[in-house]
Amino acid sequence: MEKEKYLVVNAGSSSLKVSLYEMPDQEELANVYVEKIGSKDCFWTLKMNGEKIKKSAPLKDHSEAVEKILQELVDYKLIADISDIMGVGHRVLHGGEFYSESVKIDKDVLKNIESIIDLGPLHLPPAINVIKYMQSIMKEDIPQVAVFDTAFHQTMPKVNYLYPVPYEWYEKYGVRKYGFHGTSYRYITKTMEEKLGKENVNLIVCHIGSGASIAAIKDSKCLNTTMGLTPLAGLMMGTRSGDIDPSILEFICKKTDMSVGEVTSALNKKSGLKGVSGENDFRDVEELMGKGDEKAILAFEMIKNTIVKFISEYYVELDGDVDAIVFTAGAGENDIDLRREVMKKLKPLGIILDEQANDSVAKFRANKSGIISDSTSKVEVYVEPTDEESVILMDTYTIAKNA
Numbered sequence: 001m002e003k004e005k006y007l008v009v010n011a012g013s014s015s016l017k018v019s020l021y022e023m024p025d026q027e028e029l030a031n032v033y034v035e036k037i038g039s040k041d042c043f044w045t046l047k048m049n050g051e052k053i054k055k056s057a058p059l060k061d062h063s064e065a066v067e068k069i070l071q072e073l074v075d076y077k078l079i080a081d082i083s084d085i086m087g088v089g090h091r092v093l094h095g096g097e098f099y100s101e102s103v104k105i106d107k108d109v110l111k112n113i114e115s116i117i118d119l120g121p122l123h124l125p126p127a128i129n130v131i132k133y134m135q136s137i138m139k140e141d142i143p144q145v146a147v148f149d150t151a152f153h154q155t156m157p158k159v160n161y162l163y164p165v166p167y168e169w170y171e172k173y174g175v176r177k178y179g180f181h182g183t184s185y186r187y188i189t190k191t192m193e194e195k196l197g198k199e200n201v202n203l204i205v206c207h208i209g210s211g212a213s214i215a216a217i218k219d220s221k222c223l224n225t226t227m228g229l230t231p232l233a234g235l236m237m238g239t240r241s242g243d244i245d246p247s248i249l250e251f252i253c254k255k256t257d258m259s260v261g262e263v264t265s266a267l268n269k270k271s272g273l274k275g276v277s278g279e280n281d282f283r284d285v286e287e288l289m290g291k292g293d294e295k296a297i298l299a300f301e302m303i304k305n306t307i308v309k310f311i312s313e314y315y316v317e318l319d320g321d322v323d324a325i326v327f328t329a330g331a332g333e334n335d336i337d338l339r340r341e342v343m344k345k346l347k348p349l350g351i352i353l354d355e356q357a358n359d360s361v362a363k364f365r366a367n368k369s370g371i372i373s374d375s376t377s378k379v380e381v382y383v384e385p386t387d388e389e390s391v392i393l394m395d396t397y398t399i400a401k402n403a
Contacts, residue, residue: 004086005029005079006400008392009066011091011130013122014038016065019389020078023086023397026390030078032069037062037126046072062126063133070137087143088134089396091183091388093123095148096174102151102395104403105131105144113146119174119229143403145396152186153179155221163228177233179225181207181329183388185215188328191384193220196323204314204325206307207386208332210238210280214307216314224317226310232268236306238280241271273299282331282338304338308345315349315379322379325351327372328386334362339372343381350378 003022010017019031030048043056044065059065073079090105096116103109110131117124134144153161161177162170169175184207192201200219207213212235215225226234226242236242244267252263274280277288277299288296315322327339336358343353352374360366361383373381 005084006393006396007085007088008389008396009088009090009130009134010389010392011062011123011126013126016062016069016126016130018066018069020073021393023393026393030073030076032072034059034065034069037065044068044072046076048076048078062129066130066133082137083139085138085142087145087396087400088138089145089147089392090127090131091149091392092127092146093149093180094120094178095146095150096178097154097176099146099148100151100154102145102147102392102399104399105135105146109146116174119178141403143396143400145392145399147183147392147395149180149182150178152182153177153215153222153225156224160224175229177225177228179213179215179222180227180231181211181213181215182222183391184328184386185217185222185225187387187391188326188384189217189220192324192326192382195382195384198323201323202318202321204311204318204322206311206325206327206332207329208235208307208327208335208338209329211240212237212307212329212331214310214314216317218318224314232264235310236303237272238282239269239272239274241267241275242306273303276302282335286335286337300338300341304341304345307338307342311342311346312349325373325379325381327381327383333368333383333385334364336362336365339383343372351381352377353381 006021006023008019008021014037016034016037017031020029021027022029030046032044032046034044036042037059038061040058042059043054046053059068070082074081092113094116096119098112113124113128131144163175165175185205188205189201189203192203193199203217205215205217211231213225213227214235216223228234232240234242249260249263252258253260272280273285277285277296279285279288285296285299289300311325331338340353340358343351354372354374357370358372361370361372369384371380371382
């Protein structure tokens with residue numbers, strides 16, 4: 001089969017990652033990650049052939065960033081020009097109620113995404129910017145594919161995705177739970193189907209990174225998840241508060257003369273681990289804990305408790321019929337201490353930790369994946385690395401071949 005090159009694009013609010021793959025082998029040839037777009041100290045890192053090349057220059061917006069990335073790919077002879085690319089997969093934060101699967105982007109799709117910018121004001125404009133730029137430089141018959149972070153969660157029943165607020169807020173403005181990290185949950189669900197040898201699996205998946213969420217999966221479909229209208233809801237996270245009393249917003253606005261937008265920004269960027277301990281990275285928090293820092297210890301206990309709370313809630317929601325609990329993403333895959341302390345609290349559910357197995361599973365330990373529960377545990381607990389890019393890549397490749 002003839003080899004073809006595809007791009008996977010992930011536009012953040014001030015960052016952009018583009019990975020170049022050769023298909024059908026799924027071989028990553030290179031990736032370029034641009035950070036601090038729009039600022040004078042913008043920089044990027046190109047990874048290829050096991051080496052890292054770092055450069056910097058001011059890039060005013062995401063269009064300029066993707067233009068620079070493509071030029072880098074040409075300069076290093078990874079592509080001759082843009083005509084080498086046979087498809088582009090875009091991670092899109094939000095698909096609203098429009099999309100329950102990945103789709104080829106056309107005028108209607110783009111119009112639908114633009115209509116819900118209010119649901120993702122930081123992430124959707126950069127994604128739209130990049131999509132439009134790529135469309136402007138590529139032939140119309142080369143597919144651009146949108147892979148939505150919310151799509152996996154569209155199977156949630158109404159009883160789980162509606163909020164107890166005036167119903168017209170949902171009807172007029174789309175106020176409901178949407179959920180995020182959907183591509184990660186899709187990947188883990190597929191992986192667990194294969195590992196468990198079952199076509200339909202019941203799982204509690206803990207995607208614990210700087211952004212964190214948990215999903216209850218019944219018959220391989222989302223039953224419930226912790227994130228809501230936006231990624232601010234649910235678990236306490238690296239810089240996000242997670243669930244709080246909404247009256248806090250009005251209270252702080254009155255006390256400080258901050259606007260609602262400013263308070264919301266603080267809940268997104270200055271709360272969670274960072275708000276309590278001063279550090280947003282689990283590793284830094286645990287280093288402070290080792291020095292006896294009381295706020296770091298408190299932050300760790302708080303985030304542990306919120307994870308335990310939702311695992312327990314979803315265990316009951318699944319009627320105790322759980323094939324596996326899975327830890328994934330940065331801290332889920334690598335934070336041995338966090339997993340251990342969470343599992344100790346789950347002992348009343350009959351979930352028992354195997355200390356030695358847990359100690360052996362992490363990125364730089366003996367295994368990157370494995371079962372960390374004891375043989376007597378009522379539910380098996382797994383650590384499984386996630387791979388969201390592979391989901392985006394395969395969706396793009398499949399849609400391109402069927403276009």
